Structure formats: structure tokens, C-alpha cells
Amino acid sequence: MYIKDIKLRTFRNYDQIQLQFDDKINVIIGENAQGKTNLMEAIYLLAFTKSHRTPRDKELIQWEQEYAKIEGSIYKRNRRFPLEIILSKKGKKAKMNHLEQKRLSDYIGALNVVMFAPEDLNLVKGSPQVRRRFIDMEIGQIQPAYIYHLGQYQKVLKQRNHLLKDLQRHRQTDKTMLYVLTDQLIEHASTIIERRFKFLKLLRSWAGPIHESISRQLEQLEVHYDATVEVSEAMNLETISTRYQEKFSKMEDKEIERGTTLAGPHRDDLIFYVNGKDVQTYGSQGQQRTTALSLKLAEIELIHSEVGEYPILLLDDVLSELDDFRQSHLLHTIQGKVQTFVSTTNIDGIEHEALKEAEIFRVANGTIEIEK
Numbered sequence: 001m002y003i004k005d006i007k008l009r010t011f012r013n014y015d016q017i018q019l020q021f022d023d024k025i026n027v028i029i030g031e032n033a034q035g036k037t038n039l040m041e042a043i044y045l046l047a048f049t050k051s052h053r054t055p056r057d058k059e060l061i062q063w064e065q066e067y068a069k070i071e072g073s074i075y076k077r078n079r080r081f082p083l084e085i086i087l088s089k090k091g092k093k094a095k096m097n098h099l100e101q102k103r104l105s106d107y108i109g110a111l112n113v114v115m116f117a118p119e120d121l122n123l124v125k126g127s128p129q130v131r132r133r134f135i136d137m138e139i140g141q142i143q144p145a146y147i148y149h150l151g152q153y154q155k156v157l158k159q160r161n162h163l164l165k166d167l168q169r170h171r172q173t174d175k176t177m178l179y180v181l182t183d184q185l186i187e188h189a190s191t192i193i194e195r196r197f198k199f200l201k202l203l204r205s206w207a208g209p210i211h212e213s214i215s216r217q218l219e220q221l222e223v224h225y226d227a228t229v230e231v232s233e234a235m236n237l238e239t240i241s242t243r244y245q246e247k248f249s250k251m252e253d254k255e256i257e258r259g260t261t262l263a264g265p266h267r268d269d270l271i272f273y274v275n276g277k278d279v280q281t282y283g284s285q286g287q288q289r290t291t292a293l294s295l296k297l298a299e300i301e302l303i304h305s306e307v308g309e310y311p312i313l314l315l316d317d318v319l320s321e322l323d324d325f326r327q328s329h330l331l332h333t334i335q336g337k338v339q340t341f342v343s344t345t346n347i348d349g350i351e352h353e354a355l356k357e358a359e360i361f362r363v364a365n366g367t368i369e370i371e372k
């Protein structure tokens with residue numbers, strides 16, 4: 001799939017722009033703080049309806065303006081899908097084929113995007129939250145129903161935590177409601193876990209060989225799911241649910257004492273092992289980078305295998321962070337098959353055949369010019 005054009009209106013530092021993209025490689029060049037990431041963010045937003053760098057939509061609306069609008073034409077299997085996101089103080093509207101989609105899960109998945117930015121190196125080094133976000137976003141874009149379960153899980157979790165606080169402070173003594181909420185929580189948690197396991201199995205099958213190849217056959221990557229409830233990938237939905245029931249009944253007193261939910265998908269983590277050693281603790285910076293890159297490249301292949309089309313790849317300021325070997329591995333992998341956006345302050349350090357045919361966009365202070 002690819003994005004053919006985009007139109008932005010009072011979005012970040014863009015008043016009004018309209019651009020046509022190359023269906024292979026687009027390079028966005030500009031000094032710092034000119035609008036390169038803002039353009040990448042707009043494409044990301046069309047896919048996920050939210051930004052990759054802020055949870056607050058308000059920040060995306062140009063200062064002193066009432067709304068921001070992003071429109072884009074996506075091509076999949078030779079068919080055009082117009083997408084549109086409108087952000088205003090009243091909220092957000094997402095339209096596909098000019099029709100408003102009330103449920104997020106009806107919209108997400110129309111456009112698949114993989115973003116690789118310097119922050120993604122935090123996938124290995126950062127907090128568990130970063131890794132959970134990674135799997136949730138990725139599963140969500142190939143299986144929109146997952147987003148529904150995740151949303152429901154978060155809602156019930158909030159209510160359950162609230163109730164546990166009340167029980168802790170003796171503002172409430174009746175536990176009937178706790179059992180109702182626990183059952184609801186388990187229902188969504190089990191589905192989330194089952195889907196995470198399936199996703200990890202696929203991710204592993206792609207990331208393993210890719211990592212081996214980037215490390216020139218020197219390193220083996222393994223991805224492990226670190227669960228707060230004793231569940232394993234061999235279990236079916238029913239067994240996962242039973243394990244959860246056992247765990248919650250065992251933890252009841254402790255949860256009331258602490259006033260919060262102590263186990264579940266919101267506390268699970270991923271551990272990456274390189275040659276059997278936890279790469280977060282023992283890996284060199286280079287190994288951590290290779291791991292992050294392998295996971296991103298695996299994501300591209302995984303989406304292709306599940307959706308039947310390659311996603312769009314956004315490389316925001318990241319190519320210059322990779323050494324020559326990793327750079328050419330990346331560019332070689334995507335060449336000709338993945339529509340890619342590369343942003344950089346300076347193209348000189350990146351010499352690759354793939355970039356010779358690229359469309360070049362010069363960004364300066366919220367304006368964009370195509371280099372002829």
C-alpha cells in the first residue's frame with residue numbers, strides 16, 4: 001500500500017500544504033525544528049488517529065487555531081481509500097471513504113504504518129510501558145478487534161482499581177462488585193494475552209532470521225513474554241482464563257491491602273535475549289540497536305504476511321543513527337517494495353542506490369518544496 005497525496009490544514013507548523021508522494025522513496029530534508037517530524041506525524045496520525053509523540057491531540061492543532069485537518073489518499077490493491085482526520089477542541093473525527101467511523105476499531109487498519117524513530121531504540125532500553133505499547137499498536141493495526149478488548153480492559157481496570165481503593169480504605173466492605181469486575185477483567189485479559197502470544201510467535205519467526213542476518217550470523221535473538229500470571233504460549237483461551245481466575249482469588253487480600261490490581265496484561269513485559277543473555281541488561285548499544293532494527297523489519301514482513309500488503313515505513317531521523325552496514329541492510333530490504341519516508345537534516349552521509357530515485361522534499365519553517 002502507499003499514500004499518494006496528503007493535505008494538511010492548520011496542523012502543527014503547517015498552515016496549508018498539499019503534497020504528492022513518490023510510491024517508493026521520499027526524502028524529507030530540513031534543518032532542526034522546521035517540520036520534518038510534523039509531516040511524519042501527520043502520516044502516522046492518518047493510520048492510528050493519534051500521534052506517536054503526544055497523547056494530547058490539542059498540541060497538534062496550530063497555535064491560536066480552532067482545528068487541524070489531515071487528508072490523505074491511500075492506494076491498496078489498486079483502489080483508492082480517502083482518509084481524513086479532523087481534530088478540534090470538541091474532539092476528533094475519523095473518516096474513511098468520506099464516512100465518519102464512530103468506532104476506532106472500524107477505522108484503524110485501513111492504513112498500515114511502521115515508524116522507526118530514535119526513540120524506538122528505547123524499545124529495548126526503556127520502560128516496560130514502551131514495549132507494551134509496541135505490541136499493542138502492532139497487534140491493533142492488524143487486528144482491530146484487539147483495540148476493542150484493550151479499551152474495555154482499561155475501562156474495567158480503572159473501575160476495579162477504584163473499588164480496590166474503597167475496599168482498602170473500608171469505604172466499602174461488600175465484595176460482590178469486585179467479583180463482577182474481576183470476571184469482566186479476566187474475559188478481556190485472556191483475549192489480550194492469547195492474541196499477544198500469537199503475535200509474538202509470528203514476530204519471532206521473522207525477527208530471528210533478520211537479526212541473524214544483520215549480525216552477520218553472529219547473534220541469535222529470542223523474544224520472551226514476561227507474564228505476571230503463570231500462563232504460557234501453549235495454552236488456549238480457556239486455560240489462560242482459568243489461570244487468571246486462580247491468580248486473582250489467591251491475590252485477593254493482597255490486592256485489597258495495596259488498593260490496586262497487581263497482575264494482568266498492563267503489567268506484563270517483553271524480554272529480548274541475544275545469544276541467551278538479556279540484551280537490556282547485558283547488551284552493548286550496538287546489540288540493542290540491532291535488536292530494535294530487527295523488530296522493526298520483522299514488523300514490516302509480519303504486516304505483509306497478515307494483511308497481504310507492505311505497510312508504509314517512516315524513518316524519522318534514524319538512518320544517520322545506524323552504521324553503514326545496518327543502513328544498507330535496511331535500505332536493501334525495503335528497496336522497491338515498501339513506500340518509505342526518510343527524514344534527515346543532511347543527506348550527504350547516506351549514500352545508497354535506493355535514494356538515487358527518491359523524491360526530495362525541502363522543509364523550511366512549515367513550507368515544503370519539491371526539489372527538481
Ligand SMILES: Nc1ncnc2c1ncn2[C@@H]1O[C@H](COP(=O)(O)OP(=O)(O)OP(=O)(O)O)[C@@H](O)[C@H]1O
Binds near residue numbers: 039
Ligand atoms: N501546535 C503547533 N503550532 C505551531 N507550530 C508548532 C506546533 N507544534 C510544534 N510546532 C513547531 O513545529 C516545529 C517542530 O517541527 P518538527 O518537530 O517537525 O521538527 P523537525 O524538522 O523534525 O526537527 P528535528 O530535526 O529537530 O527533529 C517547531 O518550530 C515548533 O515550534
